[in-house]
Amino acid sequence: MADFNEIAKQFVAHYYTTFDTDRKSLAPLYREGSMLTFQSDQLMGAGAITEKLASLPFAKVVHKYDRTDAQPTPNGILIVVAGQLLVDDGEQPLSYTQTFLLAQDAAGSYYVQNDIFNLVVF
Amino acid sequence: MADFNEIAKQFVAHYYTTFDTDRKSLAPLYREGSMLTFQSDQLMGAGAITEKLASLPFAKVVHKYDRTDAQPTPNGILIVVAGQLLVDDGEQPLSYTQTFLLAQDAAGSYYVQNDIFNLVVF
Numbered sequence: 001m002a003d004f005n006e007i008a009k010q011f012v013a014h015y016y017t018t019f020d021t022d023r024k025s026l027a028p029l030y031r032e033g034s035m036l037t038f039q040s041d042q043l044m045g046a047g048a049i050t051e052k053l054a055s056l057p058f059a060k061v062v063h064k065y066d067r068t069d070a071q072p073t074p075n076g077i078l079i080v081v082a083g084q085l086l087v088d089d090g091e092q093p094l095s096y097t098q099t100f101l102l103a104q105d106a107a108g109s110y111y112v113q114n115d116i117f118n119l120v121v122f
Numbered sequence: 123m124a125d126f127n128e129i130a131k132q133f134v135a136h137y138y139t140t141f142d143t144d145r146k147s148l149a150p151l152y153r154e155g156s157m158l159t160f161q162s163d164q165l166m167g168a169g170a171i172t173e174k175l176a177s178l179p180f181a182k183v184v185h186k187y188d189r190t191d192a193q194p195t196p197n198g199i200l201i202v203v204a205g206q207l208l209v210d211d212g213e214q215p216l217s218y219t220q221t222f223l224l225a226q227d228a229a230g231s232y233y234v235q236n237d238i239f240n241l242v243v244f
Contacts, residue, residue: 082240099200116200118189118204
């Protein structure tokens, strides 16, 4: 396996840059069997996941991630991100955690097999 | 697969009950290839992981978990826990998140393949 820390770092940067500029463009990162749990809402498949992300009630969002931990798994990489996000030019950042399990397809490309997102409640 | 939510719930209850009563007894939940990232410290194997957990500088600890999210994966279950812990009869609970990737061995038993623990910094 290539350096999982480097792949994780590149994935996280790509994911949030895409999310913050045009979140519909996240679709290729998910597949038919991909799962997202977003604040307890459960969705499966690239289509349903992208629809959910597109429907979130804000026009602008900026993710700032403070910490990224990664570990190799038998078929991919486990990534845990802790960060803050700011929506619609608000001044109060919201803390969040997001866990990604990346898997490799037959061609060796990584995609999001599992995704669990939670705002951190203080 | 059996009901992954039920297995996740039982695993989390068993894990923290064991942690809070005799954390050395967590060893059988890990295997030789298991990985733990504990506040950026990286450990591999049941022996090193158990030693790390045993060395943590508190005598008593109580975990309270507020939220558990689970998803099935191709060979196991992904679990994200958000909770609070109280050490040595302190009065200030510390918020934490812990991500477990459970895998199944040939006999069908679940063990912890990957474990990432972080205190939540406010």
